Amino acid sequence: MPELTNLRMPDAGGRTQAQTRRRIKLPAINWPFLLVVTVLVVYGLVIVYSAVSADEDYNFSRQLAGVAVGIIAMALIWAFDYRRLSEYTTLFIILNVVLILSPHVPGIGVNTMGATSWVKIGPLPQLQPGEFAKITVILLDASIMAKFQGHLDDVREYCKAIALMLIPFVCIMTQPDLGTGLVYLFIAAIALVMGGARPKYLLITLGICVALVVLVFLADEVIKGSTGEYKLLKQYQRDRLLVFMNQDTADLTDEGYNLQQAKVAIGSGGLFGQGYMKGSQHSLGILPEAPTDFIFCVLAEELGFFGVMVLMVLYIALFVLGFRIASASSDMFGLLIVMCIVGMWLFQILENIGMTCGLMPITGIPLPFMSFGSSFMVVNFALLGFMGSVWSRGKESAGRVTYAASN
Numbered sequence: 001m002p003e004l005t006n007l008r009m010p011d012a013g014g015r016t017q018a019q020t021r022r023r024i025k026l027p028a029i030n031w032p033f034l035l036v037v038t039v040l041v042v043y044g045l046v047i048v049y050s051a052v053s054a055d056e057d058y059n060f061s062r063q064l065a066g067v068a069v070g071i072i073a074m075a076l077i078w079a080f081d082y083r084r085l086s087e088y089t090t091l092f093i094i095l096n097v098v099l100i101l102s103p104h105v106p107g108i109g110v111n112t113m114g115a116t117s118w119v120k121i122g123p124l125p126q127l128q129p130g131e132f133a134k135i136t137v138i139l140l141d142a143s144i145m146a147k148f149q150g151h152l153d154d155v156r157e158y159c160k161a162i163a164l165m166l167i168p169f170v171c172i173m174t175q176p177d178l179g180t181g182l183v184y185l186f187i188a189a190i191a192l193v194m195g196g197a198r199p200k201y202l203l204i205t206l207g208i209c210v211a212l213v214v215l216v217f218l219a220d221e222v223i224k225g226s227t228g229e230y231k232l233l234k235q236y237q238r239d240r241l242l243v244f245m246n247q248d249t250a251d252l253t254d255e256g257y258n259l260q261q262a263k264v265a266i267g268s269g270g271l272f273g274q275g276y277m278k279g280s281q282h283s284l285g286i287l288p289e290a291p292t293d294f295i296f297c298v299l300a301e302e303l304g305f306f307g308v309m310v311l312m313v314l315y316i317a318l319f320v321l322g323f324r325i326a327s328a329s330s331d332m333f334g335l336l337i338v339m340c341i342v343g344m345w346l347f348q349i350l351e352n353i354g355m356t357c358g359l360m361p362i363t364g365i366p367l368p369f370m371s372f373g374s375s376f377m378v379v380n381f382a383l384l385g386f387m388g389s390v391w392s393r394g395k396e397s398a399g400r401v402t403y404a405a406s407n
Contacts, residue, residue, distance in 0.1 A: 027078060030321070043311065046276075051282055054283045065374055069378050074384050074388070092136050097168075100129060103119050103129060115176060130177055130180045131180070135383065142333055144161050145192065152198065158198070179363035182363065190339055216232050219232060241361050244259075244358070258294075259355075265287050266301065266356060269303070269307075271304050272303070272307075293362075296370070322342040325390055334390035341386065349368060352365050
C-alpha cells in the first residue's frame with residue numbers, strides 16, 4: 001500500500017496540491033529593464049552626491065532614504081495585479097482631490113517660494129502630495145480611457161473625459177504649482193491620444209487651450225491696468241516666460257540670472273567636463289537650485305558631453321523597454337498606464353533639459369531619476385513597479401495563450 005504522503009489528492013476545485021503550488025509564484029522579472037533602471041539610479045545618485053556636497057540645505061541621506069523606500073514600493077506594486085484597479089475611477093478622483101488639496105489644511109501645509117505645495121506632519125519628513133498624485137493621475141486617466149477600448153468617437157463622452165481629467169489640474173493650480181500642473185495636462189494628453197480619441201476632437205481641444213492661454217495674459221494686463229498688479233499669473237511666472245522670449249535682453253542680475261548661469265555651467269563642461277566634484281558653478285554656489293531644477297547643469301559641467309551622452313543612452317534604453325512593455329500588455333488599461341508613465345518622463349526630460357539650454361521656459365519640473373527629492377524618487381520607483389506589473393501580467397497572459405494553443 002503506497003504512503004498517503006505520495007498521493008496527489010485533488011482539492012475542492014479538482015486541482016492537485018502540486019498544481020496549487022505552481023499557481024502561487026512570484027511575478028516574472030524583466031531583467032534588462034531592472035538593469036537599465038539600476039544603472040540610471042546609481043548614475044543619478046553619483047551626480048546628486050556631488051551637487052549636495054556644496055549645499056548645506058540638502059542632505060544626501062534623504063535621497064538614499066527615498067531610494068530605499070522606493071525600491072520597497074516598486075517590489076510591492078510589481079507583485080500586485082494592476083488590473084484590479086481598472087474600475088476605480090471615482091476613487092482615483094477622490095484621492096487626487098484629497099492629496100493635492102491637503103497642503104491647504106491648516107497646521108500641516110507649508111508655503112515655500114510662494115506656493116503651498118508641501119505638508120509637514122509632526123516629526124515626519126516634509127512631503128509633496130502633488131508629486132504622489134502623479135500616480136493617481138495616471139491611474140485616473142488610464143481608467144477613464146480604457147473603457148473605450150481605443151475608440152472614443154462620442155463627443156459627449158469625450159467632453160466628460162476631459163472634464164474628469166482636468167480635476168487634478170484645477171486642484172494643483174490652487175497651490176499654485178504650474179510645473180506639476182503642466183505634467184498633469186501632458187499625462188491627460190497622452191491618455192487621450194493613446195486611448196483613441198478622434199483627431200478632430202484633439203485639434204479642437206488644442207486650439208481652445210492656446211486661446212485660453214492668450215486670454216489669460218490679456219485679461220491679466222487689463223486687471224493690472226485697473227488694480228496695479230497681476231492677479232491671474234504670479235510675477236515670477238511672467239518673468240520666466242519673458243526671459244524665455246527675450247533671452248538676449250533679459251536682466252542678468254535679476255530674472256535672467258538662472259538661465260545665464262545654467263548656460264555657463266553647461267558650456268564650461270566641454271567634451272569630458274571639469275572633473276567629478278570639481279564643477280565651479282555649483283561648488284561656488286553660483287548655480288541656483290543645483291541639486292533639483294538644475295541637476296543637468298551639474299552633470300554637464302563635471303562630466304561634459306560624454307557624461308550627457310551616457311544619460312541620453314540610459315533614457316533611450318528605458319523608453320525602448322517601456323514601449324516593449326506597453327506592446328506586451330494584455331489589456332488597454334495596462335497599455336495606457338505604461339504609455340502615460342513613459343510620456344510623462346519624456347515631457348519632464350525635454351522640459352528640464354530644454355529650460356537649462358534656453359529652449360524651454362524655466363519651470364520647477366525635475367529630471368527623472370536624477371534630481372534631488374525623496375518624494376520624487378519614491379514616486380518614480382512606484383511607477384516602475386506599475387510598469388513591471390503590466391509586463392509580468394502580459395507575460396502570464398501570453399504564456400496561457402501559448403499553452404492553450406498547444407493543447
